[in-house]
Amino acid sequence: MQILVASLLLLVASAHAKLLTLHSPRFQVLNKKGEQTRSEPISLTQKSKSPVALNTTDTLKITFQVIDKDSGDGFQPHQTFLRFYDATTGEEGIQPIRVTPGGKAKFQLDVARPPNSLPPTGDAPLAVSLFIGKPEYSPVVAELFDLHVPHSQPAPVHPDEASFHPLPEIHHAFRPDQKLPPKFVSAVFSALVIAPWAILLGLWSQVSPRLTHAFSPSILSFIASLGAYEVLIFYYWVNLTLGQVLLYGGILAVVTLFTGKYALRSIATRRVNKN
The missing domain is CATH 2.60.40 (Immunoglobulin-like)
Known part of the structure; x- marks a missing residue:
């Protein structure tokens, strides 16, 4: 309408x-x-x-x-x-x-x-x-x-026009994909990484340590705080930023300090009681 x-x-x-x-x-x-x-x-x-x-x-x-x-x-x-x-x-x-x-x-x-x-x-x-x-x-x-009307004259050629011309086509050269090293080299370096742990276990077997108190609350809390550091490093590699790692690491440092002092105090008390 x-x-x-x-x-x-x-x-x-x-x-x-x-x-x-x-x-x-x-x-x-x-x-x-x-x-x-x-x-x-x-x-x-x-x-x-x-x-x-x-x-x-x-x-x-x-x-x-x-x-x-x-x-x-x-x-x-x-x-x-x-x-x-x-x-x-x-x-x-x-x-x-x-x-x-x-x-x-x-x-x-x-x-x-x-x-x-x-x-x-x-x-x-x-x-x-x-x-x-x-x-x-x-x-x-x-x-x-x-x-x-008479034919128009062509436009005058600019003195710099000769310098303007198509450039050669750009061909991008990318870095080739990374290749895995030979299996022998990987095996050698893997052995070098595992060797210290093998030596540690071998020496530990000669000493025959007793782990009777390893799972006591005082010792276990300290070991758990150390394990938390390893988990934090893993997540830093996967997802976290450096600022987050420093923040969480500072909190874990305080916790580890108190659990470590508590673990050392409990060990010292146990040795004094034995004597």
Whole structure:
């Protein structure tokens, strides 16, 4: 429903929009001496049948006055510009036109010094169109004529352009995957790691230590605190950060200190009682 109402409002607004037109629209072609070689009126409803051809010394001049169609008073529209369009290449250029408060406008195209808005030209003509717009007025879009101008010169070569060229393709060289050492080398180093433990167990068997008090609460708590250190190191390798290890290690250090003193005190007490 809202879309229907909006469409009706647009239709009503367009029906009540004011109309603008041009007074004495005309284009002229002048040679290098300023002499007029062609002059024709411009029609807003019909495109000129004969193209306009310019050479390197000609000048194209377009003049008109924008007026209210009902009152005939001249006024300054909000937008007035020419469009140069090459249908073969799709290139286009937009050239604004200065209009006085009274609606008078004049545009000159000097082929010797073409404006930047003129697109690159070749054999195909440029379609010239006029666009005029102002709020409360119906816009004007008129195809004026086809324009033939001399071929545009190629863009000058920048002095540093020769140094810009495609570089050779980059081939990334990655380090090869690490390979496992030979089994013999792994076995030798594994034996070196296990050897101290084997020697320790061998010497321990010669001493024949008695572990009667190893599982007493005082000794077991100290051994558990030492084992907690080993677990902490393992988790540091797996998941923990250095800051977490220092925090947890500090807490375990306090616990190990007290359990160690308690274990030493219990051993000393036991020896004193034996004596």
